[in-house]
Amino acid sequence: MGSTTTQILYALTVATTPTRPAPEDASKKSHHSKSGFRNPWDSWRDVSFKSVGEVMMRRLTGKANVPDTSGPTVPVRTPEFLPSRDTTQLRATWLGHAAYYIEFPSGLRVLFDPVLEERCGPYNMLGPKRFTDAPCKPTDIPLIDAVVISHNHYDHLSYHTVTAIAKKHPNCHFFVPLGNKTWFEQCGIQKVTELDWWEECDITLSPTTKETKVEAVGEGHPEASEITARLSSLPCQHVSARGPFDRNKTLWCSWAIESEGKKVYFAGDTGYRPVTELPEGEDDHDPKYDFPVCPAFKQVGEFRGPFDLGLIPIGAYAPRHVWSPAHGDPHDAVSIFQDTKCKNALGIHWGTWVLTEEDVLEPPEKLKTALKRFGLPEKGVFDVVDIGESREY
Numbered sequence: 183m184g185s186t187t188t189q190i191l192y193a194l195t196v197a198t199t200p201t202r203p204a205p206e207d208a209s210k211k212s213h214h215s216k217s218g219f220r221n222p223w224d225s226w227r228d229v230s231f232k233s234v235g236e237v238m239m240r241r242l243t244g245k246a247n248v249p250d251t252s253g254p255t256v257p258v259r260t261p262e263f264l265p266s267r268d269t270t271q272l273r274a275t276w277l278g279h280a281a282y283y284i285e286f287p288s289g290l291r292v293l294f295d296p297v298l299e300e301r302c303g304p305y306n307m308l309g310p311k312r313f314t315d316a317p318c319k320p321t322d323i324p325l326i327d328a329v330v331i332s333h334n335h336y337d338h339l340s341y342h343t344v345t346a347i348a349k350k351h352p353n354c355h356f357f358v359p360l361g362n363k364t365w366f367e368q369c370g371i372q373k374v375t376e377l378d379w380w381e382e383c384d385i386t387l388s389p390t391t392k393e394t395k396v397e398a399v400g401e402g403h404p405e406a407s408e409i410t411a412r413l414s415s416l417p418c419q420h421v422s423a424r425g426p427f428d429r430n431k432t433l434w435c436s437w438a439i440e441s442e443g444k445k446v447y448f449a450g451d452t453g454y455r456p457v458t459e460l461p462e463g464e465d466d467h468d469p470k471y472d473f474p475v476c477p478a479f480k481q482v483g484e485f486r487g488p489f490d491l492g493l494i495p496i497g498a499y500a501p502r503h504v505w506s507p508a509h510g511d512p513h514d515a516v517s518i519f520q521d522t523k524c525k526n527a528l529g530i531h532w533g534t535w536v537l538t539e540e541d542v543l544e545p546p547e548k549l550k551t552a553l554k555r556f557g558l559p560e561k562g563v564f565d566v567v568d569i570g571e572s573r574e575y
């Protein structure tokens with residue numbers, strides 16, 4: 183039995199905006215290369231084929247740590263999404279790995295890097311298998327206005343997830359780093375905006391009323407008004423590829439989203455400083471080591487901060503001398519948190535797929551140690567949550 187209710191649908195329009203002040207070097211586009219894109223800083227060191235070879239050799243020779251996923255790891259709960267656009271607080275729900283669903287008090291609903299498949303790899307058949315269940319299906323999320331993607335690696339961009347979202351939410355708009363639009367169009371998704379680092383756009387969601395026979399769920403919003411937001415594509419230190427022949431042909435980025443007074447920073451997937459191979463037991467965060475740090479995060483903080491909430495990667499870092507240029511560890515994550523001027527943060531990029539050698543529950547432990555070193559409280563500032571759990575700010 184359905185009752186007649188007024189359902190408010192929103193039409194989303196995107197306007198490019200004149201870029202606000204940005205660092206001097208932003209206009210030089212030094213991250214553009216002949217064949218695609220590059221990390222233009224001393225903090226970058228290539229982690230390409232040599233690293234893959236080394237990782238394979240470590241496995242073959244038994245030198246690699248093989249994380250145990252047999253016992254209980256990260257608890258998974260069924261997410262509780264708000265049934266309408268009414269929200270008083272900024273609300274963040276972890277959907278595993280880098281996927282976060284953000285409910286802004288303005289009514290805006292944003293999904294970052296959704297991958298809700300069993301495997302992260304080509305055709306959903308190759309690549310690592312989840313050790314924690316997906317907390318929901320893409321079609322379980324009641325409202326999605328914008329899907330925001332950091333880069334095209336399989337653990338951040340899934341064909342099955344994005345096409346399922348586009349089918350259920352035909353008004354949903356996809357925001358991607360430069361060079362990724364064609365892939366979406368090839369998937370049949372036309373509502374896509376691609377941005378270069380430091381470029382921004384403004385979105386407006388305008389209510390359009392529609393009489394429909396449904397139970398009073400989903401779009402109810404008694405006094406519907408326009409919802410506005412500004413999205414900024416920002417730098418981070420990473421690479422891209424979906425196959426053997428498209429290395430760094432599309433850009434990677436972090437994102438800032440500001441909607442009616444609340445600001446979120448999504449760091450995506452990033453390294454911070456390149457660590458060389460150190461003797462066993464040495465701590466690369468010992469002050470005697472001064473590896474160069476990626477300057478982009480201080481610029482993000484200076485020109486776009488502060489943020490109410492940062493979503494910052496804490497996993498996929500071991501061994502450090504292989505992965506550090508592209509994946510920070512929890513100590514790097516706290517540095518990024520401070521550089522970008524986030525008031526609060528939640529850890530992403532862990533607890534879902536085994537991508538590297540650290541034990542699966544090590545990232546939150548190392549995060550506690552790092553917070554202590556920075557003189558920050560272990561709880562309540564930069565936290566980790568259960569998969570499917572929501573936090574309000």
Ligand SMILES: [Zn+2]
Binds near residue numbers: 335420
């Ligand atoms: Zn990646």
